[in-house]
Amino acid sequence: MTRILALLSLLASVSWAATYKSSILFAGNPAGKEMETYNADGSIDIEYTFNDRGRGPEIRGHYTLDSRGFPASVVLTGHDYLKAPVDERFSVKDGEARWNSTTEHGSASAQGYYVSVNGPNAEVAWMVNALQKATSHTIALLPGGEAHLERAAQTTLKVADQTIPVTQYLITGLGFAPISVWLDNENRFFAAPNPWSSVIREGWESAADQLIQLETAGEEARYRTLAQRLGRHPKRIVIGNVRVFDAVTATTREKQTVWIEGGRISEIRPAAGKTADPDAEFIDGTGQTLLPGLWDMHVHTGAGSGLLSIASGVTSVRDMANDVDMLLKLRKQYDTGEAIGPRIFPCGFIDGRGPYQGPTKVFADTEEEARAAVERYASLGYKQIKVYSSLKPELFPGIVALAHAKGMRVSGHVPNHMTAEQFVRAGADEIQHMNFIFLNFLAGKVDDTRTPARFTAVAENAAALDQSSPQVTAFIGLLKEKKTVIDPTLGVFESMFTDRPGQVSDSWKPILSRLPVQIQRGATQGGLPAPGDKDHLYKSAFTALLRMTKRLYDAGVPLVAGTDGLEGLMLHRELELWVDAGIPAPKVLQMATLGAARVVKVDSELGSIGIGKKADLLLVDGNPAVHISDIRRGRLVIKDGVVFNSAALYRELGIAAQ
DSSP, X not given: OHHHHHHHHHHHHHHHOEEEEEXXXXXXXXXXXXXXXXXXXXXXXXXXXXXXXXXXXXXXXXXXXXXXXXXXXXXXXXEOTTSOEEEEEEEEETTEEEEEOXXXXXXXXXXXXXXXXXXXXXXXXXXXXXXXXXXXXXXXXXXXXXXXXXXXXXXXEEETTEEEEEEEEEEESSSSSOEEEEEETTSOEEEEOOSSEEEEETTOGGGHHHHHHHHHHHHHHHHHHHHHHHOBOOSEEEEEEEEEEETTTTEEEEEEEEEEETTEEEEXXXXXXXXXXXXXXXXXXXXXXXXXOEEEEEEOOOTTHHHHHHHTTEEEEEEOSOOHHHHHXXXXXXXXXXXXXXXXXXXXXXXXXXXXXXXXXXXXXXXXXXXXXXXXXXXXTOOEEEEOTTSOGGGHXXXXXXXXXXXXXXXXXXXXXXXXXXXXXXXXXXXXXXXXXXXXXXXXXXXXXXSTHHHHHHHHHGGGOOTTSHHHHHHHHHHHHHTOEEEOOHHHHXXXXXXXXXXXXXXXXXXXXXXXXXXXXXXXXXXXXXXXXXXXXXXXXXXXXXXXXXXXXXHTOOBOOOOSSSTTHHHHHHHHHHHHTTOOHHHHHHIIIIIHHHHHTOTTTSSSOOTTSBOOEEEEESOTTTSGGGGGOEEEEEETTEEEEHHHHHHXXXXXXX
């Protein structure tokens, strides 16, 4: 009888529990799972994991919430995106909140809502519930900041014979733009959709595109309003008494006056006081430097990136992989002024299928698929193809031949089982990422460059590479001979190789105090796990990457500056790293402006300040040709003759001006 009662008790407790499962998708392809279980005692258990080309977290968590819906206790364990250990804990006792993890610790009054560093998407839904109860739908956050809730779109989804009503909520205060989340009619997490990556309840994956369309409509309305409010359209612009950076000669000319009309530069001459022109907006450039708009040659842009790029003086970007429909639509909006953002020069992305495939919908495992992919990108006006690590090497020469026949460049990751030298000899015009230069000399030590070994092997071996050896010298000579462009993305490797948990990243230090509190927390998350002797080894490896960058520059190998990360702000860091490597600041600025425009073959229109050229310009306080970090002190940005105040754009993102 006792056993029967115990069994009935167990069954009763199970009946009260509820489990919700979600699928994690990258470019529509399955990548992982998230599961939340609501227990009979009111606690919540979570599990989530995904695989992003061999990277990705695996987290288990246990939560309790108080009567306000605020976390009362949190325990999260597992490993993060780069496989570093996770052990994050939060608790409340006697009105005091305490938190501790591998990256931060602190305490404060329990009046705030704790936002975990490693938590699941479901946490955002719990925050919505708490915000709904709060006065003015606003709550203080821990460790800092404030969140506010807005209700957005509603719809009823149908899949097969099932229907479900869902509601979109927007939370401000967690990032540079409002965070979107969809809840079901029980206020449970349903989806966080995005063209790049989505999380959506299991069984409803086919509805993700419908939610993305609704989100996109809301975003477009918001960005149209911002474009109308923040962009000025003077008939003529006169920038007087300004220092002009001449990207052709990599020199500066003092006390110049520049006229802009119809979106183009109409005149440049020595300054002679304020010009009397009632139809012109006069800008006093005293003590400031006028540069061509900057280029970020390695982005994966999104709707929220445009403000950040323009605020930072980046007026042109090269998108190295993205959803085709979204990207072409976004480019049109930026070009017409419907939204604020840079000129976009898209690259067509192609990878092979497999466990480490890139986040794309375009795969090629046969010659027919490869040809079809190139043909489609060419028909859409793309001027470059980017191949990826899982592409079969035997398909690469055919891709090169067809792309070149259509006037397109070819670049990318070096496919697995190829070396960089083979990649170049097969016709590659460009190599993305500095690690592939080093992997060229580590072929016997790395079995599979599709995996994170393409990072860890370089971290462990780069410092020992003799960069003066005949093999390295010969390879650099080949790059120069073939005019192969290198896109080093040094900032990516600075973060991976030198960031340590709990320590402020060198990449973030110059801007940390300017950022929203919740964004600041990312500055201490650390990079690749580097225990023991690896700490010094990995930092030495990054020094070796800087040294190789300078060797390439000295040899005359063309370089382009790109971030492959946080747009705008991190391009400034990339340029600082090039100067740290030993490249003169004026040459760095030249490569980040005219050099990029030459690679994209639009230097007749963009990349330098000259009469007749498009008015894509950046006005900075100081002289970055002498002190490269002055590039962070942007005051005005002009794109196509439209004037933007950097501080005003940054303010919309929650960022303080420099």
